[in-house]
Amino acid sequence: VVRTESDLIRQRTAMVRALTVRPEVARLLLANPVLAFRDVGVTISPAVATHILHAVRHPASVRAERQLLTDELRAALTAAPRPTDPEWLATALFTQLKVTPLVTKGRQPTYLAAIPADARLRLHALLPRRRRHRLPTGPDTGATATRRQPLRRLDLDAPVVECPVARTAPTRVSLEQLWFYRGAHDLVRPLLRLGIIEHNALPLLGAAAYRKARSGERPYDLLRWIDHIGWPENPRSRRDT
Amino acid sequence: MSNTSNFDFCVQLSIDAVREIFHLAFKNESLAFPHNVGPFERDIGGLAMTVTVTILDDESRPADLAFADDRHIVFALPVDVAVLVDDAPDPALSRITLSATAKVPGRLTSWDAEDGRPVLGITFSGVTATDVTVEDLTGLPGIGPEQFAAAVHQRYDQIAHSYTAPAPGGTAHLLVYDGLRDPRLTPPAPGNPPIAVALEQHGGVEYLAVTVPVHVTVPTGIGTYVYVSFGRLRLRRPVTRTGTAISVAMATEPADPALATVVELDNAGPGREQVAAQLRRPAIAALAGFGTLTAPAFTTAAATALLESEVALYARPLRFPLWTPTSDEPGVVLTTPVGFLLPTTGTLAVLVTRRSGTEADDVAPDDFRATDAVALAVGREFVVHRATEVVQARFPGVNTDSGHELHVEAGDATLRTCHVEPASSGTHDQTRGHLWVTGTAEVHIDCWPDPDVSFSGPVFVDATPEVVDGACRLRLHPRAGEFDVGQSCCDVLLDILIPIVGWIVLAVVESLIDEIGGQLAEQTAEAETQLFEPLPTAVVGVAEVGCCLSDAVISDRGFVFPGALSIRRSGRSFQDLDHAGRLPRPDGP
Numbered sequence: 001v002v003r004t005e006s007d008l009i010r011q012r013t014a015m016v017r018a019l020t021v022r023p024e025v026a027r028l029l030l031a032n033p034v035l036a037f038r039d040v041g042v043t044i045s046p047a048v049a050t051h052i053l054h055a056v057r058h059p060a061s062v063r064a065e066r067q068l069l070t071d072e073l074r075a076a077l078t079a080a081p082r083p084t085d086p087e088w089l090a091t092a093l094f095t096q097l098k099v100t101p102l103v104t105k106g107r108q109p110t111y112l113a114a115i116p117a118d119a120r121l122r123l124h125a126l127l128p129r130r131r132r133h134r135l136p137t138g139p140d141t142g143a144t145a146t147r148r149q150p151l152r153r154l155d156l157d158a159p160v161v162e163c164p165v166a167r168t169a170p171t172r173v174s175l176e177q178l179w180f181y182r183g184a185h186d187l188v189r190p191l192l193r194l195g196i197i198e199h200n201a202l203p204l205l206g207a208a209a210y211r212k213a214r215s216g217e218r219p220y221d222l223l224r225w226i227d228h229i230g231w232p233e234n235p236r237s238r239r240d241t
Numbered sequence: 242m243s244n245t246s247n248f249d250f251c252v253q254l255s256i257d258a259v260r261e262i263f264h265l266a267f268k269n270e271s272l273a274f275p276h277n278v279g280p281f282e283r284d285i286g287g288l289a290m291t292v293t294v295t296i297l298d299d300e301s302r303p304a305d306l307a308f309a310d311d312r313h314i315v316f317a318l319p320v321d322v323a324v325l326v327d328d329a330p331d332p333a334l335s336r337i338t339l340s341a342t343a344k345v346p347g348r349l350t351s352w353d354a355e356d357g358r359p360v361l362g363i364t365f366s367g368v369t370a371t372d373v374t375v376e377d378l379t380g381l382p383g384i385g386p387e388q389f390a391a392a393v394h395q396r397y398d399q400i401a402h403s404y405t406a407p408a409p410g411g412t413a414h415l416l417v418y419d420g421l422r423d424p425r426l427t428p429p430a431p432g433n434p435p436i437a438v439a440l441e442q443h444g445g446v447e448y449l450a451v452t453v454p455v456h457v458t459v460p461t462g463i464g465t466y467v468y469v470s471f472g473r474l475r476l477r478r479p480v481t482r483t484g485t486a487i488s489v490a491m492a493t494e495p496a497d498p499a500l501a502t503v504v505e506l507d508n509a510g511p512g513r514e515q516v517a518a519q520l521r522r523p524a525i526a527a528l529a530g531f532g533t534l535t536a537p538a539f540t541t542a543a544a545t546a547l548l549e550s551e552v553a554l555y556a557r558p559l560r561f562p563l564w565t566p567t568s569d570e571p572g573v574v575l576t577t578p579v580g581f582l583l584p585t586t587g588t589l590a591v592l593v594t595r596r597s598g599t600e601a602d603d604v605a606p607d608d609f610r611a612t613d614a615v616a617l618a619v620g621r622e623f624v625v626h627r628a629t630e631v632v633q634a635r636f637p638g639v640n641t642d643s644g645h646e647l648h649v650e651a652g653d654a655t656l657r658t659c660h661v662e663p664a665s666s667g668t669h670d671q672t673r674g675h676l677w678v679t680g681t682a683e684v685h686i687d688c689w690p691d692p693d694v695s696f697s698g699p700v701f702v703d704a705t706p707e708v709v710d711g712a713c714r715l716r717l718h719p720r721a722g723e724f725d726v727g728q729s730c731c732d733v734l735l736d737i738l739i740p741i742v743g744w745i746v747l748a749v750v751e752s753l754i755d756e757i758g759g760q761l762a763e764q765t766a767e768a769e770t771q772l773f774e775p776l777p778t779a780v781v782g783v784a785e786v787g788c789c790l791s792d793a794v795i796s797d798r799g800f801v802f803p804g805a806l807s808i809r810r811s812g813r814s815f816q817d818l819d820h821a822g823r824l825p826r827p828d829g830p
């Protein structure tokens with residue numbers, strides 16, 4: 001039984017050992033670590049479970065930023081912000097913040113490149129040099145990408161795009177649509193940033209979904225790619241140091 | 242088992258495409274195949290003959306080819322060999338035309354064109370008569386009595402028709418008739434009989450039997466009695482046949498007395514026997530004037546030998562290009578291709594960029610073309626090599642002790658290893674070929690021992706053929722397998738994998754284009770999708786080869802891009818202009 005965070009630190013070697021002998025359960029750490037620990041006989045108190053679930057979703061720096069944004073928005077909006085909820089976002093935007101609705105349909109936000117500039121330079125250098133390549137010379141904007149671009153790469157610092165005013169306010173606003181309102185209100189950017197952080201958190205399964213993933217009744221997509229999770233003989237944590 | 246053998250790239254063409262290029266090359270006389278060569282003076286069987294060779298490729302007598310082994314194509318060339326004997330005794334025999342189909346082997350090899358560009362093509366250098374086979378031989382003249390009769394008639398016109406000899410009472414006169422060929426002869430022969438010719442066998446020897454109408458006037462020395470009579474000379478001359486000619490020496494009297502020349506006289510009056518005996522020797526001398534009758538008369542073996550020899554001489558200096566890798570970069574000379582033929586499947590395999598070994602190590606690749614007219618392959622080793630380079634360029638430190646630090650909002654990790662390799666349908670529980678991505682990472686979690694996570698999964702490359710402004714293009718787009726699109730759980734993984742695979746595909750495609758020709762028509766952002774037009778190559782001066790790729794097939798052997806082929810003749814031929822009614826006219830513009 002792990003009742004406190006101190007218990008967790010003290011017992012983690014034993015917990016790792018328990019997971020090591022049950023590799024099929026160790027893989028499920030990505031689905032829900034608290035439930036995985038329970039499957040190897042470790043009971044965790046609700047307080048420690050909350051700590052673990054937050055810890056695995058974000059590193060400390062992102063957790064701190066998330067808390068800061070949440071506090072700021074809660075104060076301004078007098079309610080817990082839920083930026084990944086499109087209906088809540090529409091209400092907050094048009095009812096509370098009185099933002100003018102815009103026509104965003106058919107427009108693409110600007111995304112940061114998936115590959116950093118230095119890596120792209122190295123990759124271009126790999127291509128054959130003796131022909132005049134027909135590679136695009138402009139920046140990689142993602143504008144013509146055929147794959148749906150991930151929210152994590154929304155470019156919050158890109159210039160604001162002018163959009164026509166809509167006749168009526170939409171009842172749902174996605175984070176991609178919210179990107180077009182960055183110039184409309186000071187709270188849009190923190191809303192957008194919080195939404196991106198929440199969206200990018202490691203998604204964890206609830207008890208029912210976890211059980212289905214464990215039994216194979218409904219596999220968890222992320223786990224399809226995970227062959228094994230294990231620890232070296234003398235496990236260590238870089239974050240301890 | 243390899244698509245590219247010890248090379249990085251391979252282009253495979255069907256034998257039908259090779260045929261098409263060959264036919265186009267054949268139409269270009271100045272480049273590859275002259276259709277008419279000669280005349281050549283030849284001594285054939287001791288006879289001076291003039292020989293002209295004509296090679297054909299038309300609807301009634303098409304040329305063809307077949308793959309014989311991994312380096313030889315046997316060409317079936319319809320050929321006419323005209324043989325002219327200037328002094329042939331029979332006008333009908335002065336020119337004969339031997340027709341046949343000659344099969345001559347060409348060797349697949351590479352050479353440098355005059356402009357320095359490498360060429361893969363067919364050469365006939367070193368071909369000898371023994372390498373050539375002749376089939377369907379026709380045109381052999383049949384030499385029978387009619388041909389000899391014609392020869393005799395022609396020779397009659399060239400000799401004297403009136404002869405004299407001493408006789409007891411003065412001078413004997415002998416007139417030789419051949420129908421009405423000499424109307425000046427008096428008296429005319431009753432019924433105007435021509436010289437008659439027949440072939441006979443005596444004692445196993447072939448003889449030409451000749452009956453010559455004559456008239457004799459012979460003073461007998463008995464008073465004023467002059468013996469006058471029509472009659473005929475009957476002679477037999479042995480026939481000599483060689484492989485290339487037939488001849489009869491008219492001056493050669495047979496040794497057998499039974500076959501000796503006979504003078505027959507119609508007038509049964511006194512002195513007939515004496516006159517006949519008296520005129521026999523002068524008659525033989527007169528007949529010698531016919532000389533030796535000779536005509537080209539090829540046996541099948543001799544005609545075959547002649548054709549084999551002439552076709553070998555014709556073909557030996559020839560060569561024609563099949564493949565000319567061309568860069569659109571000025572001054573760039575591409576790698577010399579190496580060709581192999583796969584006779585079992587009728588495939589020409591063009592290997593480009595030797596990856597290992599030397600020429601001595603080159604072996605034929607496996608056939609990956611199946612039923613497609615063309616297919617391009619990129620070898621497994623090359624794909625893995627490029628994939629490794631791309632992974633290392635994207636994640637410096639990966640696959641080394643240091644690893645590559647990854648920082649995303651979901652967490653931090655050290656990517657220790659990452660490999661991408663092509664895999665076949667049926668492996669990794671996948672029903673189609675894919676790029677199999679594997680790796681290990683050390684994940685960093687607060688207050689918890691860092692777990693080592695090993696991962697693996699498929700990334701598919703979707704291929705979509707497109708036609709834009711008449712040009713064929715293939716759109717390639719990587720797609721990670723086993724994910725439901727839009728699931729946020731996998732955004733981070735997808736955002737790492739897809740661009741990497743996109744760059745791998747780009748590197749593969751760029752390299753392929755770089756070596757075999759083509760162009761990258763479009764590349765979308767992040768290099769995730771490529772749109773390319775491969776193979777706009779030219780067979781120098783002969784044809785332009787276009788390619789419409791239809792798919793991208795990944796297997797553990799690498800990439801294969803199957804497709805259709807279009808071959809267009811370069812320039813215009815005589816036939817083109819003729820069909821268009823635009824042949825130049827001396828009186829026209």
